[in-house]
Amino acid sequence: xxxxxxxxxxxxxxxxxxxxxxxxxxxxxxxxxxxxxxxxxxxxxxxxxxxxxxxxxxxxxxxxxxxxxxxxxxxxxxxxxxxxxxxxxxxxxxxxxxxxxxxxxxxxxxxxxxxxxxxxxxxxxxxxxxxxxxxxxxxxxxxxxxxxxxxxxxxxxxxxxxxxxxxxxxxxxxxxxxxxxxxxxxxxxxxxxxxxxxxxxxxxxxxxxxxxxxxxxxxxxxxxxxxxxxxxxxxxxxxxxxxxxxxxxxxxxxxxxxxxxxxxxxxxxxxxxxxxxxxxxxxxxxxxxxxxxxxxxxxxxxxxxxxxxxxxxxxxxxxxxxxxxxxxxxxxxxxxxxxxxxxxxxxxxxxxxxxxx
Ligand code: NDP
Numbered sequence: 001x002x003x004x005x006x007x008x009x010x011x012x013x014x015x016x017x018x019x020x021x022x023x024x025x026x027x028x029x030x031x032x033x034x035x036x037x038x039x040x041x042x043x044x045x046x047x048x049x050x051x052x053x054x055x056x057x058x059x060x061x062x063x064x065x066x067x068x069x070x071x072x073x074x075x076x077x078x079x080x081x082x083x084x085x086x087x088x089x090x091x092x093x094x095x096x097x098x099x100x101x102x103x104x105x106x107x108x109x110x111x112x113x114x115x116x117x118x119x120x121x122x123x124x125x126x127x128x129x130x131x132x133x134x135x136x137x138x139x140x141x142x143x144x145x146x147x148x149x150x151x152x153x154x155x156x157x158x159x160x161x162x163x164x165x166x167x168x169x170x171x172x173x174x175x176x177x178x179x180x181x182x183x184x185x186x187x188x189x190x191x192x193x194x195x196x197x198x199x200x201x202x203x204x205x206x207x208x209x210x211x212x213x214x215x216x217x218x219x220x221x222x223x224x225x226x227x228x229x230x231x232x233x234x235x236x237x238x239x240x241x242x243x244x245x246x247x248x249x250x251x252x253x254x255x256x257x258x259x260x261x262x263x264x265x266x267x268x269x270x271x272x273x274x275x276x277x278x279x280x281x282x283x284x285x286x287x288x289x290x291x292x293x294x295x296x297x298x299x300x301x302x303x304x305x306x307x308x309x310x311x312x313x314x315x316x317x318x319x320x321x322x323x324x325x326x327x328x329x330x331x332x333x334x335x336x337x338x339x340x341x342x343x344x345x346x347x348x349x350x351x352x353x354x355x356x357x
Contacts, residue, residue, distance in 0.1 A: 081201040
């Protein structure tokens with residue numbers, strides 16, 4: 001029990017230490033600090049991710065830990081992550097100056113917007129997302145390994161595909177770490193229980209929900225065509241989500257650049273500010289959210305158990321997260337852009353799903 005409880009602490013400490021010592025690219029973010037200058041960020045997430053996964057694989061090959069270590073300790077390790085998140089919330093929120101809201105609201109939503117330490121060496125949000133991505137990858141690899149170890153006569157290619165897609169999902173997020181600096185989490189969220197819980201506990205443990213049930217079972221019957229179809233669905237969602245995020249990132253950083261060499265940046269403008277209406281941003285106002293749900297559906301189906309309710313919790317969670325988030329973002333943008341937002345919504349009438357919603 002103790003080993004499992006401490007496991008996330010060891011992983012999180014290792015990630016943080018590697019993040020501090022490994023060389024990093026330093027970039028300007030989208031969010032501005034108190035002096036009006038963009039905040040600076042050190043980006044080395046992919047190197048840290050590769051190093052931790054490499055160390056885990058080496059430890060497994062040498063027999064120091066079993067390949068399904070995080071499966072064997074999954075409950076204790078999830079509890080350890082929840083405990084860490086509680087400590088993190090108290091440490092990050094209580095010493096910071098109050099924003100004037102009640103203490104409970106501040107503990108939940110946070111007080112500080114973009115805390116950084118050691119002169120910007122560590123940014124709280126980047127570190128939280130990195131830790132979450134690494135632990136999620138360790139969990140899915142370990143859970144899929146358990147399926148193979150426990151069922152040598154009924155090994156599931158779907159579990160391997162599922163884990164591989166998650167490794168792709170978490171590592172490609174780190175490839176595009178800089179793009180993440182231009183998202184809602186950075187300009188609209190503070191650091192408290194919600195973000196800490198999300199990154200330290202929910203992201204690494206709940207996202208693996210499909211394998212929590214499937215890794216204990218022998219392989220279901222899934223044809224190669226099924227697996228290819230699930231991979232294709234995931235890829236379609238990825239194109240929508242990553243494509244939209246990249247297009248917006250280029251638009252904010254190089255406004256004249258053609259996205260992917262194809263989409264010229266067509267805009268609605270009030271002379272000062274502009275909103276994209278071409279390419280992905282002409283399909284719906286948050287086609288990237290649709291992409292996330294489609295990717296999650298591909299992941300859920302890849303396990304080959306469409307009648308098992310557990311894997312479906314993952315895409316359902318995205319619907320529950322992103323539908324209200326779109327409404328919040330809409331309110332924020334309507335207030336920020338005023339009349340221009342009205343013109344934009346007339347030009348791009350669908351919120352998330354083109355022609356439907
Ligand atoms: P968006 O990337 O859609 O960002 C919304 C912001 O983009 C708006 O507030 C506005 O900000 C700007 N914007 C909106 N419309 C336009 C336009 N037409 N032209 C130019 N700028 C525009 O949303 P999020 O930040 O919420 O999400 C980022 C990504 O992260 C998405 O792909 C989302 O699906 C993903 N995500 C993933 C999660 C996960 O767990 N895997 C969880 C949550 C999100 P501004 O004021 O700068 O103009």
